[in-house]
Amino acid sequence: MTEVGLRGSFSAPVAGVARRRSRRRAGSAGYFFVAGYAILLVAFGIVPTLYAFYLAFTNEKGQFTGLNQFVKVVQDYRFAPAFLHVGVYLVxxxxxxxxxxxxVAIILRGRLRPGLSAALRFLYYIPGALAGVASVLVWLFMLDPSVSPAAGLLRLFGFESFAQVLGPANLPVIFVLIAFWTGAGGWIVVMYGALNNIPDDVLEAARIDGAGAWKTARYIQIPMIGKWIAYMAILAFAGGTQLFIEPQMLQTASLGRLDPAWSPNQLAYVLAFRYGDFNGAAAVSLILLVLGLICAGLLVRRSGLFKVDSE
Known part of the structure; x- marks a missing residue:
C-alpha cells in the first residue's frame, strides 16, 4: 500500500473522532450556559410553586384540607373586586x-428615514430603563395638580387635587399609562426587529400589485409577525396579572386612600403579612397561576406560537 493510501486510510477515522469531540464540546458549552438559568428556575420558580401548592392544600398546622383554602379566599369580600380591577386593567x-x-413599529419601519427611526426607537426605550418604583414616583409627581408640569391638562379634565386623580374609576387608566410608558418602548423595538425579518421582495411585490401602506400592513406585515404579537400578549398578560408595585406605591403615597387589596397580588400580600394567613395567600397565588396558564395556552394554540414552519 502506498504512503498516500496509508495516509488516507487513517485520515477518515481521525476526522470522525475530531468531529465527535467537537460536537461533545459544543454540547457541553450548551449545558454550561443553560445551567445558570436552570438553577435559578428551580430555586426561585419550581420550588416556591411546589411550596405554594403545599400551603394551599393544608392549614397552619400542616393538615390536609383539600380545597378549603380556595373556598375561603373566593368567599372573601375583597377577592372578586381585586380580580375585577385587574381584569379591567388587562383589557x-x-x-x-x-x-x-x-x-408605531410599522410607521418607524416603513415611513421614516433610518436615522430618525433609530433616534425615536432610542427615545421610546429610555423609560424602560427606569425600575418599577422609580417610574411610579415619576407618575406620582406628574399626577399631582399642585406640582405637575401638566397641571393645566389635569385641570382641563376636572381634576383639582391629587385625591380626585386617584378616584377608583381612574385607577385602571392610571396603571395602564404607567405600564405603557415603561414597557411599550421595549416592545416597539421587538416589533421593529420582527418587521425587519420580512423579505423586502415581498413588500416590493405588494407595492407593485398596488397595495398601499394600510393594505400592506394589514394583509402582509401584521400576519407575518403574528407570532411575535402573540408572544408580546402572553408576556404582557403575565406581567399584568402580577400588578403590585404601582397600586402599592399609590396606596402609600395617598395615605391609605386606595384599597390595600386593590389587586390579587396585594390581596395575597395582605393575607400573608397583615393577617399571617400564608395558606390563603398561597391559594390566591395558585388561582392567578392557573388563570395565567389557561390564557397563555389559548394564545399559544390560536397563534401557533411554537409551531415549526415546514420547509
Missing part, C-alpha cells in the same frame, strides 16, 4: 399595547 393594557406598539 385596556393589552388592547392599547398591541395596537399602538405594532402601529
Amino acid at each position: 385596556l393594557w393589552l388592547a392599547i399595547l398591541m395596537v399602538l406598539t405594532v402601529t
Whole structure:
C-alpha cells in the first residue's frame, strides 16, 4: 500500500473522532450556559410553586384540607373586586399595547428615514430603563395638580387635587399609562426587529400589485409577525396579572386612600403579612397561576406560537 493510501486510510477515522469531540464540546458549552438559568428556575420558580401548592392544600398546622383554602379566599369580600380591577386593567393594557406598539413599529419601519427611526426607537426605550418604583414616583409627581408640569391638562379634565386623580374609576387608566410608558418602548423595538425579518421582495411585490401602506400592513406585515404579537400578549398578560408595585406605591403615597387589596397580588400580600394567613395567600397565588396558564395556552394554540414552519 502506498504512503498516500496509508495516509488516507487513517485520515477518515481521525476526522470522525475530531468531529465527535467537537460536537461533545459544543454540547457541553450548551449545558454550561443553560445551567445558570436552570438553577435559578428551580430555586426561585419550581420550588416556591411546589411550596405554594403545599400551603394551599393544608392549614397552619400542616393538615390536609383539600380545597378549603380556595373556598375561603373566593368567599372573601375583597377577592372578586381585586380580580375585577385587574381584569379591567388587562383589557385596556393589552388592547392599547398591541395596537399602538405594532402601529408605531410599522410607521418607524416603513415611513421614516433610518436615522430618525433609530433616534425615536432610542427615545421610546429610555423609560424602560427606569425600575418599577422609580417610574411610579415619576407618575406620582406628574399626577399631582399642585406640582405637575401638566397641571393645566389635569385641570382641563376636572381634576383639582391629587385625591380626585386617584378616584377608583381612574385607577385602571392610571396603571395602564404607567405600564405603557415603561414597557411599550421595549416592545416597539421587538416589533421593529420582527418587521425587519420580512423579505423586502415581498413588500416590493405588494407595492407593485398596488397595495398601499394600510393594505400592506394589514394583509402582509401584521400576519407575518403574528407570532411575535402573540408572544408580546402572553408576556404582557403575565406581567399584568402580577400588578403590585404601582397600586402599592399609590396606596402609600395617598395615605391609605386606595384599597390595600386593590389587586390579587396585594390581596395575597395582605393575607400573608397583615393577617399571617400564608395558606390563603398561597391559594390566591395558585388561582392567578392557573388563570395565567389557561390564557397563555389559548394564545399559544390560536397563534401557533411554537409551531415549526415546514420547509
